[in-house]
Amino acid sequence: RREPLGAGQLEQALCQAADVDAQMEQLVGLLELSEGERRLRHLLVTLFQEVFSEFFPGCAVLPFGSSVNGFDAHGCDLDLLLDLEPTKSLQTSARGAPGAGSSGDPGAEESILSDIDLASASPPEVLELVAAVLRRCVPGVRRVRAVPTARRPVVKFSHKQSGLAGDISIDNRLALHNTQFLRLCGEADKRVRPLVYAVRLWAKQQGLAGNPAGGGPLLTNYALTLLVLFFLQTRSPLVLPTVARLRELAGDEDRVVVAGWDCSFPRDAALLEPSANSESPSSLLAEFFRVFGDFDFSGQVVSLREGRALPLPEVGEPFKLGSLNLQDPFELSHNVAANVNEKTASRLGRCCRAAAKYCRSLQYCRKSTKGRGWGLARLFQPGAVEPGAGAGSFLISIPLAATRPPEQLCEEPGGCGFKEICAAIAFVLRDVLQCGCAPGKPQKQVGGSGAEQSLPEDPALGEEPRGDAAGLEEEPLQPPVGSKRPQPDGTDSAALPGAKRPRVNGPEEEEVAASWSCAVWHRVWTGRRRLRRQLLHGASPEEPDGDPLELEQKVSEAIVQHEGAARPPEPLLRFEASARLAGGTQREPRVLLRLAPSPAPGPLFRDFFHFLQAFLPSALRRHLGWGPGAAP
Ligand code: ATP
Ligand code: MG
Structure with a gap:
């Protein structure tokens, strides 16, 4: 059994390629089954x-x-x-x-x-x-x-x-036939497989795809692949024929109806007309992101049968309209993305916009001469192509409004509760998730730019306008109207390692920042839902005064026990975490938590990061007493 490529191996291999087209070709070779x-x-x-x-x-x-x-x-x-x-x-x-x-x-x-x-x-x-x-x-x-x-x-x-x-x-x-259809498309044009592999891996790393059989709010790989195939049907000249055209090309032996749905298409790719389109795989990838970065997912229906987006009235009942409408190529009444929620659909748009922007930079097109990630390697790092993320580090943005009610936002000393949030972050990492979490070196961050000052490798990227691609770009903090200038509040400094005094006005003043050195010893992000169910089974309803994170703590403990309580000789992951305030006159104030893994991030870190991205804001909300079930 061959293990998936280890930490950083894939990126390292990709960085050796001559250009992005070669990277895409190589990606297929690195991932496909032997x-x-x-x-x-x-x-x-x-x-x-x-x-x-x-x-x-x-x-x-x-x-x-x-x-x-x-x-x-x-x-x-x-x-x-x-x-x-x-x-x-x-x-x-x-x-x-x-x-x-x-x-x-x-x-x-x-x-x-x-x-x-x-x-x-x-x-x-x-x-x-x-x-x-x-x-x-x-x-x-x-x-x-x-x-x-x-x-x-x-x-x-x-x-x-x-x-x-x-x-x-x-x-x-039907699955047998849609599988054959995907296979036919992959064989019809040699750009299809590299493009699908690149989009699948990108979406996985961004936490957009990966639900088995549509069991959660993410896209399944099937849905994502259909999106790529649709995109290729809409190029001019087209790269792939529509499903309606395939039906015309089907021979007698290919005529099949399953459960009332016409699944007729040639089973042999040699029967298809070659495409007149000459776009390179790398420019198709960039175009994919551009097109879907600006796509109205809920206001129309993606139709592979017709190779165009249908207005909603053209698709009648019982098609289930949702935040993303993607019609199955054969079972026309089925929305393949019916499970995708509003949050995932809008994140898909944002991530596509950020990726499209990255694809316009020199870092995408030109091989790095300094040994840094470039092309696909950098595209696949979650957070890395989002504005504001330093190379190799990962940002989690926590709007202050998500942790407390609006009237409490800026009425307290200590910078809108920033210290309290930092202490809560440390609590969640250390006590709830059982991670090692020691005070880190205080970080001197001036002018709201911090590590990002060194971000652009190429001047062209630095000159890009700072769009709102992922909601993560940073401006110097301005206090919201009516707020008081934060005061040091004498909080126990152990609860706020590496904390600095708040910066509010001038860029020359220091910004509030806290940092920790963290180590993850157990896979505390896997199997939580099942353990939660088991622990809840037969338990008395949660005490109204009980710690709302007690259950989460127990879940982590159960995982640690299951893995054999004793700590392994080396942690699974190490990273530096730092938190600071960001915001501005036009953006809501928020805490930016930056995770900088060392060594270079691998799949394990990505899994942890995606988990933490979803887990942390809700855990903070509950810990700070403003979560579901807690009085606002
Ligand atoms: P993976 O590597 O994730 O297993 P995959 O290519 O097998 O990728 P899946 O998403 O597992 O893709 O889909 C496998 C099959 O399951 C598809 O061919 C399709 O028949 C069915 N399927 C998956 N998702 C959906 C969906 N959202 N709606 C309808 N059928 C689906
Ligand atoms: Mg599958």
Whole structure:
């Protein structure tokens, strides 16, 4: 089993390439499955087929999704369809035959089919049966769990020896065809795969995509891929044909209707007309960000069938309109992005704008001569292409208004509660998340620029107008109207390591800043939701006076216990954290928390960062007594 590329390895490899087009090509090679990994998947499918055939004579186990759609990556999940239609037919004919049950289909004799009538069984019953077979009869299979409530019910599993995670669906034939469609598009033009790989990795690093089967508010990889394919249908001249055009090109053998939806398209890419478009992959990537940075996601419907954005009235019921409307290419009533919430949709727009802006800079187009991240390498660092983020550091922006009610904002000494927020940040890191968190060196930050002074490697980037791409750009702090000049408030300095006096007016004055040296010893960001549920199960409702973060503390403790309480010899992650106030006359005041990992950030740090980005503001709100359930 090949491990995903380690910390910084991918970026390091990309930085060696000659230009961004070469980086994109290289990215595919670095991420795609090796021959060995493909063989392993094939063996697993064969194993599943053998076992299931014993219980469900005639059934077929068919892979779909990333294992076979041409957009595979190391460690991607194994999506399988268990086709029970042939088994149902066999069962029906066996039941109808004289002496049914004992002298019907010989394969059925030892099968569990005598116990259950597949044709009349409910999906949850069939799913439980599949789960039981997996648990008891497939060697190496672990963590089997039926999820009957999903839009497409599945049984989840993992496989010990290969380390693969997978899903088995029992009723999703459309998936086989949309997988073939993705595969066809990847083969139709050699720019498609590099572009999809680049957008997928970018979106993952930005925390925009990655929900398995649309279970949360993020885009699934399927949805994201469709967005890229749509973009390629709208270039002039077009890079990919529309689905309607593909239907015209389909031969008789390609004509398929599934569940009433026309899935006809050529299965062989050689039958397609070559594209007359000559844009390079790197300029297509930049254009992708430009187009979707300025796209009205909620006011129209992305249609791959027609290769254009449809006005809302053109798409009738039962299409579920939402913050992002993306029509499935075949199941036209399905919004593939129906799970995406308003926050994610608007963040997608913001992140695209920031990426588009970065793609206009010299750092995108020109290889760094100083050994710094450039091109894709820098694009993939979360936060790095957002204005205000220093190279290799990651920003979390916490609006003060999100931590306390407006009337408390600036009426207190100490700079709008900044010290209190810093103490709360330290509390969350140290006590709630069980991280090492020692006072760091006080940081001298003058004029609100801090580390960003050294940001632009190329003058062109420094000259870029400071747009509002991610809401993270900084201006010198101005006190909101009616605020008092903050005073030192005598807070315990241990609670506010490295704290400085507030700067309010002139850029020559020092800005409030606090810093910590942090170490993360355990994967406290994984499996929290499940542990939370377990801990809540059977527990009495939270004491009204109890610490609202007590449960979160217990969750972290459970993770630490599970990992074997003793600290590993080395922490998983180390980073310097610093907090300071930012704001201005036109922007709301906020605390900017900068995390600077060392050594260079890898996937583990990114996972932690994305978790903290979501966790910290709500934890602070609850700790400071203004969270849900707490009196404002
Ligand atoms: P990953 O590496 O994330 O597994 P993938 O290429 O397998 O990537 P998925 O998002 O897992 O992509 O999608 C696999 C299949 O699941 C798709 O081919 C599609 O049939 C189905 N699917 C995924 N997301 C959706 C969705 N939002 N709506 C409908 N079907 C979906
Ligand atoms: Mg998948």
